[in-house]
Amino acid sequence: MRAARWHGIALAVVALAVSGCTTTPAPRVSLAAVPVEQRARAEGNVRVFDRVWGLVADWHYDPKLHGVDWPAAGLKYGAEAAAAADDQALYAALGAMVGLLKDSHTHALSPTQTKERRMQTRARTGFYMTRVEGRWIVSELVAGSPAELAGVKTGWVVVARNGTAFGERSEARPKEGEVARWEFLDEHDRPVALDLAARTLSTKPRQEVRVLAGGVVYLRFDAFDTADRRWLSDQLKTNRAAPGVVIDLRRNPGGGTISLGITIGEFFDRAVDCGTFITRGGYRGGKSSWQIGSARYGGSVVVLVDGATGSAAEIFAAVLQEHGRAAIVGRKTAGAVLASWYHGLPDGGELQLSRQDYVTPKGRRLENEGVEPDVKVVRTLADVRAGRDVDLEAALRVLAKEASSRSGASRP
Numbered sequence: 001m002r003a004a005r006w007h008g009i010a011l012a013v014v015a016l017a018v019s020g021c022t023t024t025p026a027p028r029v030s031l032a033a034v035p036v037e038q039r040a041r042a043e044g045n046v047r048v049f050d051r052v053w054g055l056v057a058d059w060h061y062d063p064k065l066h067g068v069d070w071p072a073a074g075l076k077y078g079a080e081a082a083a084a085a086d087d088q089a090l091y092a093a094l095g096a097m098v099g100l101l102k103d104s105h106t107h108a109l110s111p112t113q114t115k116e117r118r119m120q121t122r123a124r125t126g127f128y129m130t131r132v133e134g135r136w137i138v139s140e141l142v143a144g145s146p147a148e149l150a151g152v153k154t155g156w157v158v159v160a161r162n163g164t165a166f167g168e169r170s171e172a173r174p175k176e177g178e179v180a181r182w183e184f185l186d187e188h189d190r191p192v193a194l195d196l197a198a199r200t201l202s203t204k205p206r207q208e209v210r211v212l213a214g215g216v217v218y219l220r221f222d223a224f225d226t227a228d229r230r231w232l233s234d235q236l237k238t239n240r241a242a243p244g245v246v247i248d249l250r251r252n253p254g255g256g257t258i259s260l261g262i263t264i265g266e267f268f269d270r271a272v273d274c275g276t277f278i279t280r281g282g283y284r285g286g287k288s289s290w291q292i293g294s295a296r297y298g299g300s301v302v303v304l305v306d307g308a309t310g311s312a313a314e315i316f317a318a319v320l321q322e323h324g325r326a327a328i329v330g331r332k333t334a335g336a337v338l339a340s341w342y343h344g345l346p347d348g349g350e351l352q353l354s355r356q357d358y359v360t361p362k363g364r365r366l367e368n369e370g371v372e373p374d375v376k377v378v379r380t381l382a383d384v385r386a387g388r389d390v391d392l393e394a395a396l397r398v399l400a401k402e403a404s405s406r407s408g409a410s411r412p
Contacts, residue, residue, distance in 0.1 A: 026053040027074035029082045042082045045090050047346045049081040052094050052108055055343050060101070061280050061355050068100045087111065091349065103354050104310070104336030104367060111348035113173075116203070123176040123198040128251065129158055131307065133381050136166045138184075140251075146196045155385035156192070157185040174198035187385050207231050211239075212246075216399055218392070220248035224255025224312040229263045236266055236295035244300035244399040246392065250330065254311025257287070257339070264316060265289035267325055269296045273361040274319050277339055280355065289319075300402045301326035302395040305373060310334040317371045318360045327402075328373040329395045335370035 026049065034042045053074045056065070077097035084090035087110045094108035109117065116122045126145020129136045136158040141148045158166050160183040174180060177197055184192045205222035212218055217239045221228040239245070264274055274287040303317050303326045314333045320326035339356035359365050377394045 024054055024057040026050040026057075027071055027078055029078040031082060034082065038085075041085070044347060045081050045084050046078070048090065048349065049078050049094065051343075051345055052098065052351050053078070055351055055353055056098060056101070056106070059280065059341075059353055059355055060106070061278070061338065061357050062103075063280055066101050066103065073097050073100055087347075087349075098351075101354075103338060104334070105338040105340035105352060105354040107352045108345075109350045109352065114348060114350045117350075120202060120204045121200050122203050123174055123178070123200050125174070125180070125182070125196040125198055126201055127152055132379050132384055135381070137381060137384055139384065142201055145201055146199055150194050150196055152182075152184065152194065153187060154387070155187055155381065157189075157381075159183040159185060159191070176200055208248075209235055211242075212396065214244075214400075214403075215242050216244045216246060216396065217242045218246045218248065222252050224252075224259040224263060224316070226259055228255075229259040232263060233266055233293060233295055236297045240295060240297060242299055243403060244302065245297065246302045246304060246395045246399070247326070248304045248392075249309045249313045249317060250304050250306040250391070251308040252310070252313040253308070254313050254315075254336075257312065260312040260315060261287065262290045262292055262294075264319055265291045265294045267297055267301060267320060268294070268323075269298075272319070272323055275315060275358060275360045277356040277358050300399050302398050303328050304391050304395060305330040305333050305371060306391070307331055307334055309371075310336040311338075314366055314371050315358065315360075318364065318366060321371065321374065322361050327375060327395075327398045328371060329375045329398060330373050330377050330391045332372055333366075333370040335366060335368045337366035 029046050029049065031039060031042050031046070053070070057070055074097075077093050080093035081090055084093060091108050091110040098106050098108055124145070125147045126142035127138050127147040128140040130139040131137070138152060138154055138156045138158060141152060141154060160166060162180050175198065177199075179195050179197045182194050182196055184194070186192050205225065205228055206220070207222075207228065208218070208220040210218040217235070219232060219235055221232055236245070261274060264272065268289060268291075271288040271291060274289055276284050276286050278284050301320065303320060305313070305317050305328055309317065310333065314335075314337050317326075317328050317333065321328050337358050338354040339358060340352050340354050343351045343353055345351060357365070357367065375394055375398060377391050379390055383390050
């Protein structure tokens with residue numbers, strides 16, 4: 001069964017870390033100049049570096065590594081890795097090296113970051129940002145977070161962190177208890193400076209269901225994982241008679257392909273083509289949806305997306321769009337669509353490594369391209385500050401238009 005080929009592949013998140021073997025030796029890093037008292041640390045750093053370099057050389061989906069001179073990169077960053085005095089410096093060097101590949105799913109995670117990923121927690125100040133009118137805006141607050149308790153409000157403009165102005169950078173990764181000075185413009189464009197200490201907060205996906213005017217059901221979930229896809233299936237079965245549903249995938253970073261295949265199946269009465277994954281050797285594996293316990297929801301569907309919709313969430317939107325099953329509303333998605341695995345490193349860290357490319361049923365490559373919505377929505381700062389969800393408003397207009405068309409077509 002073609003659908004079974006979803007098994008074992010992940011996109012933004014993979015459920016099981018795999019070891020992987022390397023055959024290409026990394027450039028030799030000399031430790032001759034390393035003081036004796038630092039030798040043990042340096043040797044450990046080199047073991048981690050060798051594994052990262054070798055995994056990329058042997059397993060990255062593009063054998064040409066996007067044109068990067070990998071041996072030269074190894075010579076440069078191997079020396080930096082060996083000299084690193086702590087994990088922060090080591091993973092900065094490793095991150096800079098794999099960053100040369102410029103792909104969305106290859107990252108070096110320190111032991112601390114690996115623990116956070118597995119426990120679904122992370123030290124943070126507790127607010128999300130989005131780009132509106134060329135500026136970073138507070139788009140959502142985590143309940144009970146340092147930011148919320150300090151009085152930060154949705155719609156505030158993020159100006160700077162520790163004196164550094166925000167440009168293209170959208171995220172910082174503070175340590176537990178680390179205090180940073182954040183500068184904002186409040187809802188009246190008055191400057192506000194707050195010292196916010198990072199606190200460990202849950203990053204577990206959230207779920208939300210609402211019944212809107214006319215019986216339309218709004219469903220939001222933050223990941224394509226087992227819990228979320230079961231929740232979505234239950235909601236679709238409970239609301240099978242709803243005339244339409246809005247699936248909110250804004251800020252959904254993706255998940256695993258098993259959950260993705262099953263979730264797509266909830267909206268069809270048959271298995272459908274979900275695109276193709278392409279390996280390093282050029283093997284093309286076609287994927288189909290699964291109909292396991294499918295709700296087979298038959299009403300109208302609108303999918304909300306934005307620039308933070310990534311990976312499996314982008315595939316979901318693209319597949320429903322290309323099969324004419326849903327209207328996509330919002331803004332262009334992230335363009336972060338590669339299949340990746342997590343490989344364990346000697347110090348307890350991990351390398352997330354892109355090992356397969358992806359194209360849609362109609363042959364579109366989404367990496368660095370994203371999914372263009374059928375209905376593009378422009379948000380303004382005034383909208384955010386007024387609490388207006390202009391994306392959802394547009395989705396409801398689409399559903400109303402579809403309902404009107406069906407009603408007109410059914411008249412004698």
